[in-house]
Amino acid sequence: MGRALRRRVGLAATWASADPVVGLPAGRGLRGAGSLAVARRAQPETVVNPGALKPGTWPTHSPFSSPGEDLMRTDLDAFLETHNLDALLVLGPAQHNPAMTYLTGGAHLTSAVLIKPRGGEPTLFYNPMERDEAAKTGLPTRNLADFPWSQYLREADGDESLAQALRLQALLETANLTRGRLGVTGRVELGPAYSTLQALQSLLPDLEIDGKAAHDALLATRRTKSDDEIAHIRRMGQITTEVVGRVADFLSSQHGKDGLLVKADGQPVTIGEVKRLINRWLAELGAENPEGTIFAQGRDAGVPHSTGDDNAPLRLGSPIVFDIFPCEAGGGYFYDFTRTWCLGYAPDDAQALYEDVLTVHQQIMAELRPNGLCRNLQRRTCELFEAHGHPTSCRQANLQEGYVHSLGHGLGLDVHEAPWFRASETNTDRLEPGVVFTVEPGLYYPERGLGCRLEDTVWARPDGTFEVLADFPLDLVLPVKG
Template sequence: MKQDLDRLMEERGLDAALVGGAVHGNPAMYYMTNGAGLTGGFVLKKRGEEPVLLCWPMEREEAAASGLTVVNLGQYDLTSIVRELGDQLAATVELYRRVFADLGVSGRVGFYGLQDRGHAWVLLNALNAQLEGIEVHGDFDVTLIDAARATKDLAEAERIREVGRRTCAVVARTVEFLQSHRVKDEMLVQADGTPLTIGRVHEEINRFLAEQRLEDPEGFIFSIGRDAGIPHSKGRPDDVIALGQTIVFDIFPREAGGGYFFDMTRTFCLGYAPPEVEQAYQEVHECVERLIEAYEVGTEARHYQQMTCEFFESRGHPTIASDTKTEIGYVHTVGHGLGLAIHEEPRFADIPTNTDVLKPGHVFTCEPGLYYPDRGFGMRIEDVIWIDPDGTVHDLTEFPKGLVIEV
C-alpha cells in the first residue's frame, strides 16, 4: 500500500523515487497519480515527504484532480534549454538538474515507470554520470512500486470486486447467448442454419464487455477442444461450437481508463461431458476447493504450487514439478497477484528465489488446470481471492463452477 512507501524506500536505501511516463497502461504511474487523467508526467516521492506531481502546462487541471501537490514543468521552459544546448539529451539532463535542485533531491534516487528500453538506458546513464550528488538506482526484480502495490487497501479491493461483478455478468451473458442457439448435428447453429463459430462468440463477448464499461487490453480466451488444451490459445475464429467438447473461457478485463483488473476462468461442455473430461474436471474442481481452504496469512506462496503439483501427481497427471518442460497435465503456476497489472505480486512459482508469503491485502488468482491437447481437451477453473485486513480469505468470483451447460 502507499502507506508502506517510506518503509520500503528505507529498506532499499532510497532518498527519493521518480515515477514517469504515460499514465494509461503504466501501472506504476497510474498508481502514484491516483488514476489522474493525464497523458503523462512524473511523480517525485522523497522519503518521509508527500509525493509531488510534475506535469506539462496543458495538463495542469487534470494534474490538480489527482489530489497531489502539482509542479508545472512549464516554468523550466524546456524549449529554450533545447535551443541553448542544441541537443535533446543534454537539455533533458539539464531539466532534471534544475528540477532536482529546486525540490531538494539528492542521494540515491530510484527510477520507475514504463519507457522504451533504449531511451531509458541512455537517459539513466547520462543522469548517473552528469548529475552531481545523484546516484541512479533501478530494481531488477520486484520494484519499489510493485512492492507497494502488492497489498491493496479496502477501496482497491472493492474496485476489484466491482470489476469482478461486471466480469461475471459478461460470462453469464455469454452462456445465455450460447443457450439461445438450437442444436443440429452435435453443434450449435444460428438462425440461418450455419454453425455458430468461435469468431462469432468472440464478437458477442466484445459487445458484452463494452456494455459493462470494461476494457480488454490483453484479449480474452474462448477456445474449444484441442485449443482448450493449450492454456493461452485464444481460440480459432473458424472453429465451430460443438457439443461435448471443453470450452475454456478465461476473461481478464479492467476498469475503463486503465484501472484495476479482474481475472476469471470457467470451463464448459455444451450438452454433455465425456467421462474422461468429467473425471478430470472433478479433480480440478476439488483442487480449487482445497486451495481456497488452505490459503493462510504467513504461508509461503510457493507452498500452494507444491500442493497443487502433489495433488495432481497423486491422481496420475504429469506436472511441472516432475518435468519442468511438460506440455500436458498441469503445466503452469497456480496463481498470480492481481491489481493494476494482470500479473503482479505475490508470485506462486516454486523456485528458490520466490520468498513471497501471503499477507493481508493480497489479491491473487487461484487457477489450477489440466491440459491434454492431443486428447482434444483442456480445462481450468480460476477465481480471484482477497485476504482482508483481519486475515480472512474471500473468494471474489461469484459465478457457479458447473461443467455442463444445458442446450
Template sequence: MELDLSKLDARLDDLDADGYLVDADSTDADQYYLSGFDAPDPFLTLYDGSTHLLFVRSLEFGRAKRESRAETVERFTDYGYDDRLDEYGRQEAAHRTRAAFLDAYDVDTVAVPPRFPLQTADGLREQGIDVLADGQDTLAAVRASKTDEEISHVRAAQEANEAAMAAAEELLGRAEIDGNRLRLDGEVLTSERLKEEIEVTLLRRGCALDETIVACGSDAADPHDRGSGPLAPDEPIIVDIFPQDKATKYHGDMTRTFCVGEPDEQVREWYDLTERAYRAALDAVEPGATGADVHDVVCDVYEDADLPTLRDDPGAETGFIHSTGHGVGLDVHELPSVGPDGGELEPGHVITIEPGLYDPEVGGVRIEDLVVVTDDGYENLTDYPVSLVVE
C-alpha cells in the first residue's frame, strides 16, 4: 500500500527534525502503519523520507525484509551492540546502538509520537540526539485519511461484524420469555452467551475482538459497560461489536439496541429520538462539514426534546453523555473526532455515527453505523436494519 506521508514531511520541516521515530510493537497503530510489519516485540522505525527498521534480535529479521515496506531492515548487532555489552551493560549499550543507527542516517533530531517510551527518549538524549514530542500527533492525523485499499479492509471487517450482529439477533429472536428472564433452549440467556456467539461468528470470518458489549437494563446506562448476567425481556439490550480483521488489522464498529418483548413508552420514545438523531447526523456528513457540526445536529434533536446533553450541561450524567462518533481504522477509536472539538471532515475519513441516551432508571439505547466521507457526501459501510423489537 502506498502511503501519502506529505503531512508528516511538512511536520518534520516545521519542527526542523531530521526524522520521525517510533519505538513500539505492531499493536501500536502508528508502528504498523509506518512499518507495514507485524511483530510482537518492540522495534524501531525511522522515517526520514524513507523508512528504516531496526530490530533488537534477529528473530524477525528475515520476515521483515520480505514483508515490511521499509527501504532498509537492520539489527542491533549491525551497529555494534554485542561489542558494547561488556563495557556498558544492556541498557546503555542499547541507547548507544540506537544512537549509532540514527547517526548512520545523519539524524541528529527526531520527532516522536506523544506516547513514545520515556526511557528510549532519555537514552537518546544522553547520546546527544534531540528528541521532540510531536504534540500534534501528526501520524495519527495522517492515518485518519484512508486509501481505497484501507476502506476495503474496513468494509470487510464491517461485513463480518454484520454477520456477528445477525447471529446475536437470531439468538434473541429464538429466546422465550420466562418471567423476568429470557431462556434459550431451556437455559437462561445471558450476556456471556450472546458474546460467545458473536465471537465465534467473527472467528469464522477471520476477525477477533478482545471484548464486546452486550448490556441490558441498568448496565446499558453506562455507554462502556460490557454487560454481564441474565438478559431480561421488555428492556433495551445494547449490542456493540468492534472487531479487528486478523489479517489486515483494520476494525469495524456497529451498535444496535434490541428488545425482546414489549418496551415501555419511554424506551420507545428514546429509541425513536435516537433514530431521528442518527439519521440527522448522517444527513450532515459531507466534506467541509466539521465533526462538531455533525455532533451539534444530534444535540439539537435531543435538546429540542428537553433531554440533557453534555453540550447543554457539561456535568450531565444522564441523557446524551458522549460524542457522536470517532474515526475507525487500525485503532477502533482514532481521528477524526465527531464531537465538540471535531475538525473538518475530508474524503477518506471513516467515522462512526452513534447517538444514544442513558439513564439507570430506564437503561440505554444507541444506534451506530460506520461511514466513509466521500467527495459529495458519505457512503454507509453498514448494511444492517435499524429496528428495536426483535421479531
C-alpha cells in the first residue's frame, strides 16, 4: 500500500466456511472464499467474536476545560480573528449539533446557549433540569432560570420571537457583547431562529450578526483532529467493522437456493432484514445510524446513493454496495466505510469492475502525501479510471455512469466535512497533518446492474504517515452455504 501508509487491523469477521460455496463458476467462488480464509488464519489474534466489543462510554468534557486541548482553544480564537468575529454564539442541543457537541464535549443538553468571546472563556447557559450535565463540561455556566422566560414573554406581549431575542440580548450583555461582529451557529429550526435573529438585530443595532463566518470559523477549527478526537473515531471504526463482520457472518451462514439467499426455513433474506440487524448491532455497541445505511444490489448498486430496496431478496452473484456510516450514540463522531460483495460467486463483469476499483484504491493509497492537494488526488483518480476505459466526472459534468463522484471527503462530527476532493482549481484543501478523510473510488453502471465502491477512513498522522483507522478484508466474494 505504499511506504507512507499504515494499516492497523480492526475487528474482522471469521468468514471462512467448511460448507461448499454456492454459485457458478465454482472456481470464482472458491477463490474468494480462499482469500478470506487466508486473511483469517494470518491474524487470528485480531478476530473479535460477536458480542465481545462492549459499548464505550466517553467522558464528557469541553475542549476548553481539558488541559490537553490548548491548541484547539488557540485555533478557535485565531480563526475567529481571521473571520473578523468578536464572539461566537452557539444555539441548540448538544446532540446531532456539531458546533455545540464540539464546544461542550457532547454533554446531554437538549437546549442550551454558549457564548464564546474571542480571547475569552466561553459561558454555557443551561436549562435547570440539565445542571448536572452542564457541570460535566467543566465550562463556566449560568442557569437560564436566572433569565426567566415568562418575564421576556410578558415584555414582548406574547411574541415568542421577540421574547427569545430579549433573552439573548440579556445573555450577551453578561459578556459585554452589545457591539462588534457576532458569529451565530448551531442546528435549530430555521424559521423561528431567523425571526429571533432579526429581532435581536433590531434590539442591538451596533452588533453585526454573521452566520456564514461563524460556520466557517468552526469548520476550520474542526478540520484537524486532536488525539482525543482520533480515539473517538478509531473506536467508531472498530464498532463499524465489528458490525460489518457480523453482517458477513450472518450472510455466509445462510443458504443459496434457486439464485437467492435463503434462511433455514426457505424464506429469502431481504435487504430490509439485513438493515434491521445492522441497526440492532450498532445500538448494542453504543452507536447509532442517523443517516441510514446503503445496502444496494444490482441496478441500485449502480446509483451511488441508492439505499437499496428493503423488500428485495438478496440474489446470488449480484453486486452489493454496502456503505455504512454510523456515529456515536447521541450524535458524536462518525465513521464511513464501504465494501462491495457478491454472494457465492462473482460474474465476470462484476469481477472485472471490482478489479478496476481495487487497483485504483490501492494506487491512490500508495500516492497519499502529507499536505498533498486534494484536487490532484481527484484528478489522478480520474486519470487512472480513464486508463481502464471508464468515463469520469473530470471529463463530463453530471455523469451518471462510470466514475461519477469525488474521491472522498473529510469526516468528524459530520459524516461529510472538509477537506473536500473536488477537482476544481479553486479547491485548495490539502491533506494537512491531523485531518481525517475517506478514500472511496467507485464505478457505476446501473443499466448493466453493476456498481462497486471500496472505502476506507484514513488519518493523516502528525509524523507524515497515513493510517487506515479500521482495517477489514477487501474481498469481493462472500461464501454462502450450499
